[in-house]
Amino acid sequence: MERDFSVTTKNEDETILLGVKLASSLMDGDVVALYGDLGSGKTRLAKGICRGLGVNDMVNSPTFMIVNEYHSKSAGIIYHFDLYRMKSEAEVLQMGYDDYMENRGIVLIEWPEHAERMLPENIIKIHLSHSDECEDCRWIKIERP
Ligand SMILES: Nc1ncnc2c1ncn2[C@@H]1O[C@H](COP(=O)(O)OP(=O)(O)OP(=O)(O)O)[C@@H](O)[C@H]1O
Ligand SMILES: [Mg+2]
Numbered sequence: 001m002e003r004d005f006s007v008t009t010k011n012e013d014e015t016i017l018l019g020v021k022l023a024s025s026l027m028d029g030d031v032v033a034l035y036g037d038l039g040s041g042k043t044r045l046a047k048g049i050c051r052g053l054g055v056n057d058m059v060n061s062p063t064f065m066i067v068n069e070y071h072s073k074s075a076g077i078i079y080h081f082d083l084y085r086m087k088s089e090a091e092v093l094q095m096g097y098d099d100y101m102e103n104r105g106i107v108l109i110e111w112p113e114h115a116e117r118m119l120p121e122n123i124i125k126i127h128l129s130h131s132d133e134c135e136d137c138r139w140i141k142i143e144r145p
Helices: 012-023 040-054 088-094 095-102 112-116
Strands: 006-008 031-035 065-074 076-082 105-108 123-132 138-143
Touching: 006 012, 012 040, 012 138, 031 040, 031 112, 040 065, 040 076, 040 105, 040 123, 088 095, 088 112, 105 112
Parallel strands: 031 105, 031 123, 076 105
Antiparallel strands: 006 138, 065 076, 123 138
16 A cells, blocks of 8 residues: 555545555554544544454444544554544543553544644544535545654
């Protein structure tokens, strides 16, 4: 898979499939920051990544989730953050952010801008946005260190 690339997906299934493909290039300790507006597809992409990593029980964004933990036989633990409701970096720290980052496992972060200055170096950044091409089109750009 290329290092940096962008694609337009035409429906949520294509976004999930992209996640499945991305999963095969992830390694233990990788942190994936998912940037994008409400409804841009961050959770759908995370769902695909989890599926690709062999997680069976990934549900779509529960309402009060800040961090969810999934387990995969092949990939170990996956931490999935949604920092949307975090109002300050202090609040992010209070929920044990540092401890999660020190753990092994793969970390997926929605709304990473709410912890921008605390993101580790060398993370994979993915930007998602609504595309003008069609109603369900999403433009997705992947940047790897
Ligand atoms: N190409 C597409 N890729 C992903 N989702 C799509 C696409 N087209 C339509 N959708 C729809 O857009 C919505 C994306 O929801 P999702 O929960 O993944 O967004 P999100 O970026 O996680 O939003 P939030 O910031 O609220 O967590 C879903 O309702 C999905 O069905
Ligand atoms: Mg989401």
